[in-house]
Amino acid sequence: MRRALSLTAVLAALLLPAIGPAAAGPEKGGVIDVATIGEPPTLDPMASATDIVGMVGQHIFETLFTFDHNWNVTPLLAEALPTVSPDGKIYEIKLRQGITFHDGSAMDSADVVASLKRWLTVASRGQQVAPLITDIAATDALTVRITLKQPYSPLPALLAFNNSAAVILPSEDQDVPLRQVIGTGPYKLKERKPDQYIQLVRFEGYRSRDGEPDGYGGARKQYLDEIRFVPVPDPNTRIEGAVSGQFAYADSLPVEQFDKIKAGKSEPVLLEHFGWPMIRMNAKQGVLADMRVRKAVQFALSESDMLAAAFGDTKFYAVDGAMYPEGYPWRTDAGVEGNYDVADAEKAKAELKKAGLGEEVPLRILTSRQYEFHYKMAQVAAEYLKLAGFKVKMDVVDWATLVQQIQNPASWDIFITHSPFLPEPALINILAPASVGWWDTPDSRAAVDALNATSDPAERVKHWQRVQELIMAEAPIVKIGDFSALSAKSPKLKGFEPSPWPAFWNVYLEQ
Known part of the structure; x- marks a missing residue:
């Protein structure tokens, strides 16, 4: 019952100026505007395999697993990697204790079972594996068992992926289309004004994993008060906003504008062989x-x-x-x-x-x-x-x-x-x-x-x-x-690690 990247070498980033030894450490506070390529068609990460939905949604929703900096599957909402039976057909997943949703309710195995069953029908990647799954069941309040007809080695990677994602939702909020935007992520939705902004604010009840940040895994620290994703469909407008310093981050810029960005008030960020x-x-x-x-x-x-x-x-x-x-x-x-x-x-x-x-x-x-x-x-x-x-x-x-x-x-x-x-x-x-x-x-x-x-x-x-x-x-x-x-970031935006789906936890503004 519920209660009330080594891929790093391939995805090498342009070296950004390092924080000197006298620089102040991370402090909480601040609001950033992130210029995106447009308005997401939905905020339901299961219903879309587009990068823009995954980019925004990963701050609100979380999956059982994610990827570390070497693109190995690593636990997120799960306590550890799954235990797999010798025949490869049974996956047992232990869940972390003390995880709460944005509405204050506790996450348990009933939420995970309901969410994974929804994923099998709503998400294209869930549909990909659905014919092989015979059962998804809770064996106790913090354990979920997935039973397959035959071995399927990519299952943990599919459960970790943030596009067409197997995000965990409250068991009461499984509507199709999604009615409530409630997840377990470090930021929660405050307001969405279509074609203007999606406003996320810090979720004070968030429980990060221990340790250091590790790709999309490890600790997710909430330094920023607010993240606003601003749809800017015209690439020239995104460029001009980056050059003028209007945006803390501007996504998906024409690469031929590299030198123009470098000469402006932002720093170019290049992911090679992206x-x-x-x-x-x-x-x-x-x-x-x-x-x-x-x-x-x-x-x-x-x-x-x-x-x-x-x-x-x-x-x-x-x-x-x-x-x-x-x-x-x-x-x-x-x-x-x-x-x-x-x-x-x-x-x-x-x-x-x-x-x-x-x-x-x-x-x-x-x-x-x-x-x-x-x-x-x-x-x-x-x-x-x-x-x-x-x-x-x-x-x-x-x-x-x-x-x-x-x-x-x-x-x-x-x-x-x-x-x-x-x-x-x-x-x-x-x-x-x-x-x-x-x-x-x-x-x-x-x-x-x-x-x-x-x-x-x-x-x-x-x-x-x-x-x-x-x-x-x-x-x-x-x-x-x-x-x-190519993208661009403000020199004041610290702790940012370039990645295919830019993430703004562990990121802070230099005071």
């Missing part, structure tokens, strides 16, 4: 439901030209078709040759002919200017696709509209998006048949199932090679390349 932009294709409905037409798109494109248009200087990008860059255990070139940076209009036309299609094949590209590099890539892609015989219609919308529109397979063929490099391949959402794009073939299911069924690292690497081969062969997406992400 992630990969992609063309996502609608494999469920429309012309791209035919794999041959997806291959035509793949053969038509010049990824190198798309990257050059989006990022300019090669210090901000790499032309690389492999799903993981050098330095990751998952790195493989399997399937890349002949399927990446082809830019062959005649080869693309031959695929259209195989599909029984001629010239003027209609193709709808959905994109947004809130991520300016998405828009620039879409422009280049459109020109190459026209050369290959497609009649391209480009719809430019705000990001929140795009996120809503892609849920309807009748309304788009292609959209441009991006992802950070993730520590566990099963977290790549195209591998979930229910995720937007709806890639689901007998070969893909067999390959992904084999990847997930074994816990042996060497065997998993071999299975991942097969998955990448299929991504290249069946073209549910086109990986465009690798890129670095």
